[in-house]
Amino acid sequence: MSFEAALAAIRAQAPDIRPRVGFILGSGLGHLADSVDGVAIDYTELPGFPHASVSGHSPKLVLGRLERVEVAVLGGREHYYENGRADAMRLPLEVLNSLGIDTLFVTNACGSFLPEIPPGNLMLVNDHINYSGRSPLIGEPTDRRFVNLTEAYDPGIRAQLQAVAKDEEIPLIEGVYAWYSGPNFETPAEIRALKILGADAVGMSTVPEIILGRFLGLRCCAVSVVTNMAAGLGNEQISHEHTKASAPVGAAKLEKIIRGYLRGLT
Numbered sequence: 001m002s003f004e005a006a007l008a009a010i011r012a013q014a015p016d017i018r019p020r021v022g023f024i025l026g027s028g029l030g031h032l033a034d035s036v037d038g039v040a041i042d043y044t045e046l047p048g049f050p051h052a053s054v055s056g057h058s059p060k061l062v063l064g065r066l067e068r069v070e071v072a073v074l075g076g077r078e079h080y081y082e083n084g085r086a087d088a089m090r091l092p093l094e095v096l097n098s099l100g101i102d103t104l105f106v107t108n109a110c111g112s113f114l115p116e117i118p119p120g121n122l123m124l125v126n127d128h129i130n131y132s133g134r135s136p137l138i139g140e141p142t143d144r145r146f147v148n149l150t151e152a153y154d155p156g157i158r159a160q161l162q163a164v165a166k167d168e169e170i171p172l173i174e175g176v177y178a179w180y181s182g183p184n185f186e187t188p189a190e191i192r193a194l195k196i197l198g199a200d201a202v203g204m205s206t207v208p209e210i211i212l213g214r215f216l217g218l219r220c221c222a223v224s225v226v227t228n229m230a231a232g233l234g235n236e237q238i239s240h241e242h243t244k245a246s247a248p249v250g251a252a253k254l255e256k257i258i259r260g261y262l263r264g265l266t
């Protein structure tokens with residue numbers, strides 16, 4: 001029911017929009033939503049969208065054009081750690097899917113394990129480790145729940161993003177993102193364990209959204225903005241304030257990558 005109501009609310013305000021690419025913006029990365037030429041709808045006007053507490057500001061869905069491509073930007077997400085719901089972003093993604101997106105582009109802030117990807121840089125996610133063990137598809141009754149995640153991070157999109165990064169002279173190393181439930185940060189021992197498991201970075205989001213994206217048949221990609229070295233690997237004090245304060249450096253690079261990618265679609 002929320003689905004229909006949210007769709008109707010969107011259709012009332014943006015009747016002609018046919019977005020091709022859907023974005024989810026991570027902590028401190030919300031600026032991109034302001035660059036979209038279109039209509040902004042507060043989540044509070046959209047039944048079933050996450051309401052309170054997303055990073056302390058009021059998130060919006062923005063529908064419009066960026067680099068002449070029609071896009072739908074989810075300016076905030078509900079994290080698993082907020083209410084223990086791994087499927088919190090299912091309805092918003094279903095709505096975007098029904099508006100017509102074929103691609104889901106997810107962004108996040110993360111802690112890096114790799115000295116070659118220090119804070120202020122980007123990591124292109126090429127695979128993930130679901131360290132939380134949660135799935136947004138628990139309770140989904142149909143056989144569609146058995147989603148194949150072999151190439152969850154679309155190789156074709158990764159190649160396109162790599163080409164843009166090369167043009168823009170932005171380092172874009174690929175790596176494995178581990179999803180940690182949060183909201184507390186990890187211990188140094190957990191980071192050592194995740195490193196042994198094969199992760200290159202850690203964060204508290206993205207994985208459930210990529211699983212949902214693949215469930216919906218969307219091509220998916222994710223770019224992480226490194227805001228800190230993960231626990232025990234750097235000197236800075238890890239905190240949410242630090243994440244938000246450090247995100248803009250990498251966010252400027254991310255915006256160039258996103259704009260270049262969209263220009264390549266026209």
Ligand code: HPA
Binds near residue numbers: 111243
């Ligand atoms: N851990 C988890 N999530 C994060 C981190 C981190 O070090 N930095 C930004 N988001």
